[in-house]
Amino acid sequence: MSTENKKIAVVIPHFQAHEALEIAIDHLKKQNGAEVEIFVRDNSENNILFTRAINIGLRRFTHSNQHDFILVLNQDANLHPDCLSQMLIAMKREPTAGICGAIALSADKSVNWAGSGDAFPWGRHVSYDLTNLPQEPFETYWVNGACMLLRTSMIREIGMLDEGMRFVCSDADYSFTARSRGWRCLVVPNAFVEHELGGSAYTQNALLNKIKLEDQMYFAKKWITGGLYRQLALEGAALRPEAVEATLAENQRLIDLLNTHLNKQ
DSSP: OOOOGGGEEEEEESOOHHHHHHHEEEEEEETTTEEEEEEEEEEESOOOOHHHHHHHHHHHHHHHHSSEEEEETTOOOOTTTTTHHHHHHHHHTTTTTTEEEEEEEEETOOOOSSSSOSSSSSBOOOOOOOOGOSSOOOOOOOTTTTEEEEEHHHHHHOSSTTSSSSSSSSHHHHHHHHTTTTOOEEEEEEEEOOOOSSSSSSSSOHHHHHHHHHHHHHHHEEEEEEEHHHHHSTGGGGOHHHHHHHHHHHHHHHHHHHHHHHHOO
């Protein structure tokens, strides 16, 4: 089966927002020049969170030889009609690109993700005015997991996402892992997805906040102390051991407080 005739696999982790999911799927089915095969992992009853849900979908598609690319997509991310075809063009032109992302727009059409900056302590999105976006795909430190297209040959080489990070940080971690193996991460400036920020922000849910802090701790212990991270990350060279230790100590304090709160419930 030629690359042109292969459908693009899509993996969507879903949690309760059924109407949002239906809208996202409707946008997927209206993509120009790209057919999709969609897998939804429903977390509504048994919430295994983001990373594990994504890995279930990746395992479903990666080794079948029926899909050259897999799109990871949030349930509230709506692709513009040419989004997927533009991402595919970029990936096919750049054979060393393992991951690419689309420009994310808020409801008011402002850009809320056009590449990534610091990954630690919390991921920082880079934004541009739409009139100042580069014309050609450009490299970024890591790709936002709300909408990222993965090359299946890369997945077969580097493996699945690290489930030690259950809800946040696994997209940055996977991007750094890919880049450490020679794969590039791209932003595609003529591919657009409507997706609001906030899914990984601090919430009123104590358990979810605890999980996010634990994910950050895991990411830090995996990457921050190594020389490789200083080469790969925007903030790598500026990190100081005492600042990292202070951040991790504060995280642990918050985790302990949240554990106390949860134990009283």
